Amino acid sequence: MAKVLMKGNEALAEAAIMAGCRHFFGYPITPQTELAAYMAKKMPKIGGVYLQAESEIAAINMVLGASAAGKRAMTSSSSPGISLKSEGISYIAGSDLPAVIVNVQRGGPGLGGIQPSQADYWQATRATGHGDFHLMVYAPSTVQEMTDLVALAFDNADKYRMPVMILSDGMLGQMMEPVELKTANATDCPIEKPWAACGHRNSRPHNVINSLYLTPQALEELVKKRYEKYEVIKKEEQMADEYLTDDADIILVAYGASSRICRTAVNTARKEGIKAGLIRPITLWPYPAKYIEKHIAHAKAFLCVEMSMGQMVDDVRLCVNGRKPVAFYGRTGGIIPAPDEVLNEIRKLTGGVK
Amino acid sequence: MSTLNILLAGFGGQGILFLGKMAAYAGLMDNRQITWLPSYGPEMRGGTANCSVCISDDLIGSPLVINPDILVAMNLPSLEKFIDKVVPGGTVLVDCSIIDKKVHREDINVFYVPATRLAADNGLPGLANMIMLGKMLKETKFCTENALEEALLKCVPPRKADMMELNRKALKIGSEL
Known part of the structure; x- marks a missing residue:
């Protein structure tokens, strides 16, 4: 069709x-x-x-x-x-x-x-x-x-x-x-x-x-x-989509609309030489913990991005369980974050921007 | 080619969303990725309407256009709101039969199109949007001509088949300016 x-x-x-x-x-x-x-x-x-x-x-x-x-x-x-x-x-x-x-x-x-x-x-x-x-x-x-x-x-x-x-x-x-x-x-x-x-x-x-x-x-x-x-x-029933996660140092976790913005930010970060990747949960319950688990060993940090003050980040932290740092970036009230804002957060995690 | 971000803005009733839909369908007919996102809510009821269209060869991230490559402004509030957001080297189309203000940026290409007056003069009421689209095609080549014709077939419903020729005429006027 x-x-x-x-x-x-x-x-x-x-x-x-x-x-x-x-x-x-x-x-x-x-x-x-x-x-x-x-x-x-x-x-x-x-x-x-x-x-x-x-x-x-x-x-x-x-x-x-x-x-x-x-x-x-x-x-x-x-x-x-x-x-x-x-x-x-x-x-x-x-x-x-x-x-x-x-x-x-x-x-x-x-x-x-x-x-x-x-x-x-x-x-x-x-x-x-x-x-x-x-x-x-x-x-x-x-x-x-x-x-x-x-x-x-x-x-x-x-x-x-x-x-x-x-x-x-x-x-x-x-x-x-x-x-x-x-x-x-x-x-x-x-x-x-x-x-x-x-x-x-x-x-x-x-x-x-x-x-x-x-x-x-x-x-x-x-x-x-x-x-x-x-x-x-x-x-x-866990479902998630992964993008450039295999060798990633910084792994973004985002679902729905914000995952699209993150994908753009990951692409730009890669062009700057930052090994960024994205895990996009498709099921939020059950939470796709196994997709996060397999990257905990090689990831240096996780960055959860949401159009909220930080809700799914709780589940990311439960999965990571203190083994790696988990950062959060969010906009709320009806604001869609811009890819550049997310890119800036990625840079911060690599120590590029203080 | 990377993503082309288009922002269309004007009063409700000028056919801004339809203009966006035409641009989006034309992108689709060229087998490219596209998104179309309307403004919704109070601004729709209170006068201004705007619409973001992205055309790309890659998957499109945010469908919300913040910094347009192409801006079509069909009223003054829209021009004032978005003119500083246009990327350097970008293209701006101004309906100068409604907006008598000039743009003072040197780093963008501005075209003044008396679309609303031309529509009225040619017996094409309500089709200033299609005149703008014709001009947009001529100046930016954002799609192929064939794709625009195919988009017209998709966007004009069969019960309004009589509008087809009028739309074509308006597009032609715009593309020959």
């Missing part, structure tokens, strides 16, 4: 439809709105459901309902809206239901701003709602990846029966890049879901979807079982 120019938000929406999503529940918020608008236009034409709910909270609970009935369901929002959805996400996790949630991040806290940001990393990887649970979190860095990862998100949501988040940002959502939409043969429900609470004319015992467990022992046992699943995911 020929490449077309699409906005990240629209490309992601189309890819979700191609992955078999026929149930989308949304609520408008900049810079995510094109995604919902695309769904509103397309879903009625293909026999799907697009519903603009009365609030983000309603939308996520509609996702819970559609998913409980065995359907591939999705919602999308931007930072403040994700905070509202986080209660429902916790219920989805507590009910072992698959779902795909898209966060096109903007600056925060509070209403914050509407320009691109990466300040919801902690929320996505640590605490999207209450209780002991994890989401799988994918971080695209191109419009192409916005489409490729959404199919993977649906597959893994179904496979592991858990909510999966696509953590994007306003830059990736709003920009257009050439994209090739890969034709998938997905039907609405490619994976058997014998647990789904859908009509069965009394042919089997009822399936109950629930997150309330009043007996502590039963709840502990269930949560522990979920954590066994998380261990499998940590082993099997």
Whole structure:
């Protein structure tokens, strides 16, 4: 298929439809709105459901309902809206239901701003709602990846029966890049879901979807079982991209929009004779620790770059565990760092600039 | 060739984003890497619109153009905001039927194009953007002529097929200035 120019938000929406999503529940918020608008236009034409709910909270609970009935369901929002959805996400996790949630991040806290940001990393990887649970979190860095990862998100949501988040940002959502939409043969429900609470004319015992467990022992046992699943995911599902890391002295770690700026900075640093490289996490949970681990021996220092005050840097430090210095550079509030700012930080680490 | 960074700026309604989309598609038709990033948010509602387009042979890092090689300014606030950011040796196209101010930098190439007036005189209302694009092609050769024609086929939707010839006419006026 020929490449077309699409906005990240629209490309992601189309890819979700191609992955078999026929149930989308949304609520408008900049810079995510094109995604919902695309769904509103397309879903009625293909026999799907697009519903603009009365609030983000309603939308996520509609996702819970559609998913409980065995359907591939999705919602999308931007930072403040994700905070509202986080209660429902916790219920989805507590009910072992698959779902795909898209966060096109903007600056925060509070209403914050509407320009691109990466300040919801902690929320996505640590605490999207209450209780002991994890989401799988994918971080695209191109419009192409916005489409490729959404199919993977649906597959893994179904496979592991858990909510999966696509953590994007306003830059990736709003920009257009050439994209090739890969034709998938997905039907609405490619994976058997014998647990789904859908009509069965009394042919089997009822399936109950629930997150309330009043007996502590039963709840502990269930949560522990979920954590066994998380261990499998940590082993099997780590994803990262590496660029010029093999001989690198200074290894940058950045995801999503900021990784693109870092790649430019790495190229310029190389021209100056500085051996810089880049590790770009694609999964933020599970964190791609093994990709960092293999470079700890030869790297002289790590530099984590984010569009936040420093959130993912915690995970980099956990991986490096004091064995090498880990520096941080970030811009926040909706500012996209310039490649030269990052280059300057790289120079500082080599002792070139005091 | 390295990355060509283009910044297009003006009032909302002048077709700035469409102009950017045309430039981006032309880059794509030449089989190059491209990105297109619009300004969004309050400035879109309050008057000015701008759009970053990068065309490159390599993967593009930041799609946000801070220091443009080419600046197209279609109103005074845009010219004043971005003129000092243009790289030395860069090219600036000014719609001089809207902006009566001259540029005082010596290290860049400035072209004054009365695009809005020419559009009105030639019965091409709303197509000052395409006149600017025609001029931009002539002065910078940012894409091949064929690619621009192909971009037009991609960007003008079938229900507006009657606009095709008018767009071509506007491009021609610009490229012959």
